[in-house]
Amino acid sequence: MSDALPIEVTSPTPLLELRGISKEFPGVKALDDVSFAVYPGEVHMLLGENGAGKSSLMKVLCGAYRADAGEFYYNGEKVAISSTADAQKLGIAVIFQEFSLVPYLDIAQNIFLGREPKGRIPGTIDRRRILADARRVLDTIGFDIDPSTTVDKLGVAQQQMVEIAKAISQNARILVMDEPTAALSDRETELLFALIARLKADGVSIVYISHRMAEVFALGDRITVLRDGRRIDGVKPADVSPDQLVRMMVGRNVDMTYPRHFAEKPGELLLEVKGLTASTGISDINIEVRRGEIVGLCGLVGSGRSEVARAIFGADPVTSGEIIFDGKAISGEPDLAARRGIALIPESRKSEGLALLRSVSDNLVVSALKKLFPSGLFDQRSAQRTADGLIRQLRIATPSARQTVGLLSGGNQQKVVIGKWLAAGSKLFIFDEPTRGIDIGAKSEIFALIDRLVAEGAAALMISSEQIEICHVCDRAYVMREGRIAGHLTRNELTEENIVRLGMHHA
Amino acid sequence: MTDITKEALMPPRSFLSQDAIQVFYRLLAALLICAVLAVLSDSFLSLGNILNVLRQASLTFFIASGLTLVVLTAGLDLSVGANVALSACIAGTVIHKTGSPALGILTGLACGGLVGLLNGVMVTALRIPSFIATYGMLWVLNGLTYWYMAGETLHGFPAGFRQIGSGYLFGLPIPVYLLLVFLGIGTFFAQRTVWGQEIYAIGANPVAARLSGIPVARRLLLVYAVSGTMAGLASIIFLSRLNSAEADIGESLTLPAIAAVLIGGTSLFGGVGTVFGTFIGALILTLVLNGMNLLSVSANWQPLVTGIIVILAVWLDMKTRRRAQ
Numbered sequence: 149m150s151d152a153l154p155i156e157v158t159s160p161t162p163l164l165e166l167r168g169i170s171k172e173f174p175g176v177k178a179l180d181d182v183s184f185a186v187y188p189g190e191v192h193m194l195l196g197e198n199g200a201g202k203s204s205l206m207k208v209l210c211g212a213y214r215a216d217a218g219e220f221y222y223n224g225e226k227v228a229i230s231s232t233a234d235a236q237k238l239g240i241a242v243i244f245q246e247f248s249l250v251p252y253l254d255i256a257q258n259i260f261l262g263r264e265p266k267g268r269i270p271g272t273i274d275r276r277r278i279l280a281d282a283r284r285v286l287d288t289i290g291f292d293i294d295p296s297t298t299v300d301k302l303g304v305a306q307q308q309m310v311e312i313a314k315a316i317s318q319n320a321r322i323l324v325m326d327e328p329t330a331a332l333s334d335r336e337t338e339l340l341f342a343l344i345a346r347l348k349a350d351g352v353s354i355v356y357i358s359h360r361m362a363e364v365f366a367l368g369d370r371i372t373v374l375r376d377g378r379r380i381d382g383v384k385p386a387d388v389s390p391d392q393l394v395r396m397m398v399g400r401n402v403d404m405t406y407p408r409h410f411a412e413k414p415g416e417l418l419l420e421v422k423g424l425t426a427s428t429g430i431s432d433i434n435i436e437v438r439r440g441e442i443v444g445l446c447g448l449v450g451s452g453r454s455e456v457a458r459a460i461f462g463a464d465p466v467t468s469g470e471i472i473f474d475g476k477a478i479s480g481e482p483d484l485a486a487r488r489g490i491a492l493i494p495e496s497r498k499s500e501g502l503a504l505l506r507s508v509s510d511n512l513v514v515s516a517l518k519k520l521f522p523s524g525l526f527d528q529r530s531a532q533r534t535a536d537g538l539i540r541q542l543r544i545a546t547p548s549a550r551q552t553v554g555l556l557s558g559g560n561q562q563k564v565v566i567g568k569w570l571a572a573g574s575k576l577f578i579f580d581e582p583t584r585g586i587d588i589g590a591k592s593e594i595f596a597l598i599d600r601l602v603a604e605g606a607a608a609l610m611i612s613s614e615q616i617e618i619c620h621v622c623d624r625a626y627v628m629r630e631g632r633i634a635g636h637l638t639r640n641e642l643t644e645e646n647i648v649r650l651g652m653h654h655a
Numbered sequence: 656m657t658d659i660t661k662e663a664l665m666p667p668r669s670f671l672s673q674d675a676i677q678v679f680y681r682l683l684a685a686l687l688i689c690a691v692l693a694v695l696s697d698s699f700l701s702l703g704n705i706l707n708v709l710r711q712a713s714l715t716f717f718i719a720s721g722l723t724l725v726v727l728t729a730g731l732d733l734s735v736g737a738n739v740a741l742s743a744c745i746a747g748t749v750i751h752k753t754g755s756p757a758l759g760i761l762t763g764l765a766c767g768g769l770v771g772l773l774n775g776v777m778v779t780a781l782r783i784p785s786f787i788a789t790y791g792m793l794w795v796l797n798g799l800t801y802w803y804m805a806g807e808t809l810h811g812f813p814a815g816f817r818q819i820g821s822g823y824l825f826g827l828p829i830p831v832y833l834l835l836v837f838l839g840i841g842t843f844f845a846q847r848t849v850w851g852q853e854i855y856a857i858g859a860n861p862v863a864a865r866l867s868g869i870p871v872a873r874r875l876l877l878v879y880a881v882s883g884t885m886a887g888l889a890s891i892i893f894l895s896r897l898n899s900a901e902a903d904i905g906e907s908l909t910l911p912a913i914a915a916v917l918i919g920g921t922s923l924f925g926g927v928g929t930v931f932g933t934f935i936g937a938l939i940l941t942l943v944l945n946g947m948n949l950l951s952v953s954a955n956w957q958p959l960v961t962g963i964i965v966i967l968a969v970w971l972d973m974k975t976r977r978r979a980q
Binding site: 461463481482483485486487492494499500501502503504505506510513514515517518521524525526527528568572 | 846847848849850851852853855856859860862863864865866867868869870872926927
């Protein structure tokens, strides 16, 4: 479908060219033979779903990751980028979504952090010069602000400007921006676009990662689409439609099916969420989950999916709205939700799901202590018996129930997290990315398990960034965008294209 | 599946729990110290000296046992010593005023428990790190005690009350019986109750504990209240043993109690440790001090030796634990 080199050539030699970049992590091929070129003064859009390899490519570009294979060419000359210092020397700067500014230093100090002009007394900073230099850099990007303002007083957009000023002061020729408008208002976005136009005119190239279709077409000179760590295509905005781009991002279905008996007619209403709003950035969430159903909750990373899960479970405070579980309103801390029969299988099982230095048995019974030992007296042997039963039932590969849980593989750890809620007898299982970092074999086992749970009358709400999993496993799905439910897809409407279309920012 | 077979072939690394192994090493160390002292000093193995060691260890243990629970949750209670002082002074006053030791004991326990509860509220409701909350509490309690006592010393308590700290029963000091009782209660609570299990779970990973449905805040309140109550108990023993109370009696108690917890193998990072380990820790600490006395080593060296033992014990723990991970 694509050659190693981009088709369109706007200038004879690219400013920077990556050829055949591969990067592998244990179990995942993050980048697979990706080639990518940036020409002087262009805005190059980088598109792809969550996990397509955009971030990895960006990190290879700025030297944070070292590529396993591949070559770099700068102005046609072969170079090596094996450290961030290498990238900086080539004039590559990255504006991450999380800024790296020091809040209590002023703008000038932040721009020249580590490169401050020396004062007459050793160890001091030439205050007058640093302010003048900062003023000059801020002028070049048209940012009118007093450079002695401390950064903690700035808004997100202004901090972003400081980051850009910092990059420009280091003579950056290639600016990589990761979703720069994600946290900006419309007006701030306009200002940023004006700045980008200005930088372009100065010959600065910009690699721009975005999830917003409108931006891709408004700003982009060229678009590169990544999927599953591979470069799918390089196109010009004039030659494609948004729909075509979506199809490129989603691609053909990988041959991976999880057979499931879909419920003929769903059971009784188990969870009803009405107008749920929380300070974590979700608002007016309305969701229903019935017994016997697996309901998907999808959308881009950062669209508020995990926040919905946490709010339902009581892990984050709710500001308004109602959560009705099994016919009764519920509010309060997770221990209350857990006692009522809600289970949360969190996204990061190592930091939120497990006590890694405790045993498999300890972890399996932790949520069921009250149920297993109503008298309040704990019995290690009885706990171990319960754990042994779950180990057999879930086929957890562990030498014994006394094994430290941190020594198990990702898939088996995930089974332990699920197992603790089986022991507790939960009715609603909220899965947040249940298959992240798990190999394919364990994945289908986990899905079979979820299927069995709902077949026995439980219900599941499943968050996943893998649209294909949602399509194969779920009875229906809600799609989130920017903290709200953007739409609902029934079984028949549940396709990857529909999920991506609803989840993308069109505005 | 490959990973299943791979893991099935892996030997189970924990035939004995990590805790059991650590307690075992500590018992060994304590016995070793005993053996060395027995060789070096004739008077070490005398019954009187051994009972003396146990009685001294008991005071440190009472404070340190409650503290162990706090440290198991990855917290710290720096106010225990100051709590002992305030509780002792208040209990002493009540006994003097009412003439009723029982009322005094209850007041002492209540005062200690209340202080602990306040610590718990600061840690849970106000989310102040325990180190800082209890450090502040230390100053507050000191201030209260000095103001309350105004330089006075309480002295002279009923003979019956003094039996608690200095009396004997069947040839053993009464504090030693209390030591065994509370060692039993503490171990039972930590190992054999649901609350104990939850405390370990909280210490091992507070976020996961909360998301597993454990009422973390309530358990922390309990733990700090228990630590305070144990300080209250220590204050009674102290009062009865010394037959007097002054505002400054608590100042030399907190650091040895923390030392006993650490030497006993409880991790400051939480989730690992036992009450029995703390008992051995208190024993080792007392044995070393006792040995130095018997060998006429200047008391000025004692803090230095204590410090070295704490550092050694924690370093060895971290080494063995890293190997286990």
